[in-house]
Amino acid sequence: MSKTAIIIGGGTAGMETASQLARLGVEVDLIEKQPHLGGHLKNWDRLFPNRRNSDEVFDYLEKGMNDGISLHLNAEISNIRKSEEKFTIALQDGKELQSDALVIATGYEVFDARKKEEYGYGIYDNVITSVELEEFFRSNKQKNLLEGVASKRIGIIHCVGSRDEKAGNLYCSKLCCVTGVKQAIEIKELMPDAEIFCFYMDLRMFDRHFEEMYYEAQEKWGIQFIRGRLSEASENTDHTLLVKVEDTLTGLPLKMKVDLLILLVGFVPSPETRRLAAMLGLKEGDDRFLCPADEHTITNSTEIPGVFLAGTVKGPAGIANTITDARATAIQVADYLK
Amino acid sequence: MKIEGKQNIWKEYQKEIAEDHFFYVRSCVRQNFFPGSEKTFLRILQYELKKDLFENPSHTTCSGIGYHTDIIPFETSMTMVARQFALMTEAGYENLVTSCITSFGLYSEVLETWHHFPELEEKTRQFLRKATGREFKKPANVSHASDIIFKFRKEIAEKSKYSLVNKDTGKPLRVVEHIGCHYSKMFPSKGIGGAEYPYVLVGMIEDWGGEVIDYPERRHCCGFGFRQYLVQANRGFSISCSKKKFDSMEPYKPDMILTNCPGCPMFLDRWQYAISEMEGKTYGENNQGIPVLTYEELAGLVLGYNPWDLGLQVHQVPAEPLLDKMGIPYDPEMKFRGADGQDLGKPEAPTTLKFYAKEV
Structure with a gap:
């Protein structure tokens, strides 16, 4: 038997x-x-x-x-x-x-982004997660991600719920970095005139071809990478978002307006x-x-x-x-x- | 904006607030800044809500401002806090209510420290015993006075004579709320609604008929920030923080600003005057500024108390535009008269900020 x-x-x-x-x-x-x-x-x-x-x-x-x-x-x-x-x-x-x-x-399941209250997920209209962006890509490939929005400036936030003592997760989720780079390129393919800013702590491009993607994102697609963690997001009257970040390479606080904020949510069991x-x-x-x-x-x-x-x-x-x-x-x- | 998102967060941050029998500790600075507020709190609790409340004149500073400006060591602060607890214990009370946000933060910090490091509690007990011979029990409940008003906000609404509704248009008044940092930014779980979307003042505004404004710099510092003001060379930071907030809230046309800290109303009120003198810029309608109130003052207005009994005459930004919108009657001639009717003299009018309905 x-x-x-x-x-x-x-x-x-x-x-x-x-x-x-x-x-x-x-x-x-x-x-x-x-x-x-x-x-x-x-x-x-x-x-x-x-x-x-x-x-x-x-x-x-x-x-x-x-x-x-x-x-x-x-x-x-x-x-x-x-x-x-x-x-x-x-x-x-x-x-x-x-x-x-x-x-x-x-x-696993993805980190519940609502726990990072200061990022406004579930509260502000234009804050979404990387998973929701994938859903959009799967179902609306022909559509513009930000229909009718003139400036199309998008912020991608790395390490949401990862390497974050306050969120109770000290570990690195490893794959959010490359997911962010991939998604940034995919948005540029869909909306060539969008301005994309990735806010990261470190870029952990550990596996084969990951680093090359990161180079491609900068050289071919003009995606901007700013080293700094988002401190808070707030909503403007027109539903755009005001983000505050410290640019840790220049050592200066940075404040900018984005039309959409994408949170790269990490892994939790x-x-x-x-x-x-x-x-x-x-x-x-x-x-x-x-x-x-x-x-x-x-x-x-x-x-x-x-x-x-x-x-x-x-x-x-x-x-x-x-x-x-x-x-x-x-x-x-x-x-x-x- | 999805209100359900906020409501979900508010559900997470609820706290136990005592029902009655309060030991009240005053603030060092509020009686100078907004002298009617503490008296109004006592009046509401004792006469409107019929609560038992006790205060001991031997109560001293909690040392919070000295602690946060690095001039008083934590051991000293813990011992001073322990002495306040001893006064409460001796009076037979166990529900501590603080008037000051920084005191609330310090009491919470000391209790949390003792929870994690019991040896420090024992050491503090020894210090207090040696210095004063006193013993103490830790409070069963520590609340800020705004927690108490929040808890009884619906009772206040039931007794209200006026609401946060524009009497001419019938629309809710638009209110900016700003909590003190030491209320929930140190321990989000100790503040109603947490630190990011605090509910303590929002609950009062909603139940008293108003509408809360969410503006981009809502979380930004009021301008006090301790060292930003207390170190004289840093005061440019202080006023620029306040200005950043005013500029951010201005497009939303707020009718008033509501606060629960000693510092926030002080700076949000006085800096409006300073900005008007420095730059000729005023906020609010008709160059009158945006009135800034403490939650006790607002509760008093809602309950129909005389605005001059609440101490609104010491505000730098006149509260009259708000009184007019709420339909609250007041006698302009009595604004600068003492309790016995004696003329106290009128302050000089600012250059740009319209302080008097008719210029004097």
């Missing part, structure tokens, strides 16, 4: 882990609380650094959803029990699933990740992401035998790294099930 694994979370990490495990002959139950697979990938329009359509990556992941994988969509977990090497998961619809191994791939961690007794780090058994050498297993981690439950990661991590998890699970 073949061995079984339950994967919780049908985003990039969960889909790829499921696909690889099925390929290795493991029977997989993939549980997703949404009515569809894909997680956050479905919200992205194009991916950095080459700006390919995110649907292409989703199509690749979906092709892996073959025989050997039972999908459970719209499925909420009410309880997990472990007994005699077996995991039993009770779903809210009364169904029960059993397996020999469990993979937590419940990922999803509530489901935290709920399952509490249910299973998994260890959370200071940053509230889950801890693997060893930070360097055993990055896909946990201290609980049979419980594995995949993707952004362990911290911020991009699509490519998430897929690589999911494959590593699949190998670890298969090895454990031998």
Whole structure:
């Protein structure tokens, strides 16, 4: 009789882990609380650094959803029990699933920008998040982002909810920098006469081709990068925004008017990740992401035998790294099930 | 502007405010700046709301201004605060109400410090014991006097004789609100509505019929900022801060400015005069400036108190345009007369700011 694994979370990490495990002959139950697979990938329009359509990556992941994988969509977990090497998961619809191994791939959610009250998200009309901008790109590609606005000056704020002690998140979300650069270029493609200002603390262009994108943004598109953190945004009578920033390279305070403010929201562990961690007794780090058994050498297993981690439950990661991590998890699970 | 967004934030920042039996501590400076305000607070609480309120004449400065200007060490401030608590304990009270925002900030800071560093509380107890022989209990509740007026704003509205409505147009008066930094910028959770979109004054304005103005420099410093004014060489910063606010609020045509700090009304009021003398620039209609009131003064006006009993005659920017809009009667001849009717003499009229309805 073949061995079984339950994967919780049908985003990039969960889909790829499921696909690889099925390929290795493991029977997989993939549980997703949404009515569809894909997680956050479905919200992205194009991916950095080459700006390919995110649907292409989703199509690749979906092709892996073959025989050997039972999908459970719209499925909420009410309880997990472990007994005699077996995991039993009770779903809210009364169904029960059993397996020999469990993979937590419940990922992240974006930082709730309303917590940075001084930026006015949810209060001022023209403050949006990077996620909302992606939604706009996905659904309104032919439209101007700022219809009818003459000046079209846009501010992009980096590190919203990341590297921010006040927000309770000391960690870097890693991918907001490159997302900001990507989105700035995409806005310029849509609105060549827009003026774009990125307000950053550091630009952490850590991965391949990221630095090149940053150069392209400046040299080809004339996007301006100002080192300084936004102190506050206020609304003018015409619904434009007054932003106050300290330019830390010149050491001078800066005040300017923008038509639109885009907040690059960082990663926080999803509530489901935290709920399952509490249910299973998994260890959370200071940053509230889950801890693997060893930070360097055993990055896909946990201290609980049979419980594995995949993707952004362990911290911020991009699509490519998430897929690589999911494959590593699949190998670890298969090895454990031998 | 999405008001629901603000309401969501306001829900986050609620605080416990005592219901009755208050130990009231006065401000060092307010009785000079706005002499009717504290008296009006007592009148409202004791005579309108029938609350029990006690004050001890042995109460001293809390040392907050000295502390924030680096001339009094924190240990001294903690001991002075401990002495105020001892006076409260001796009188049998446990709900502290401060008139001053800086006192409120300092009391909150000291209690928070003791919470995190209990050894400092013990050390302070020893200092107080050695210096005065007194003992104290920490207050069960610390509120600013504006919290109390906020709490009872609806009762005040029920008893009101006038509201923040223009009697000629029937439209709500447009009000700029400005809270003191030490009210909630130090500890957002200790202020109603938090630090970014404070609700304490907004609640009063809304319940008394007015409309709040949101203007770009709403969060900017009033101009006091302690060292900006207390260090004489820095006073250019002080007046330019106030000017920045006036310039920013001017297009919204505010009918008045409402404040809850000793410093804010002082500087927002007096600097309007100074700017008018320096640059010939006035704000508000007919060169009359924008009246600046404390929340006690406004509550008193709403309740129908005589404007001259509230001390409005010591304002540099005349409050009469506001009184006219609210339909509040007043006797211009009594503005500069003492309680016994004695003529106190009229101040000299400013060059540009229209201080008298008819120039004297």
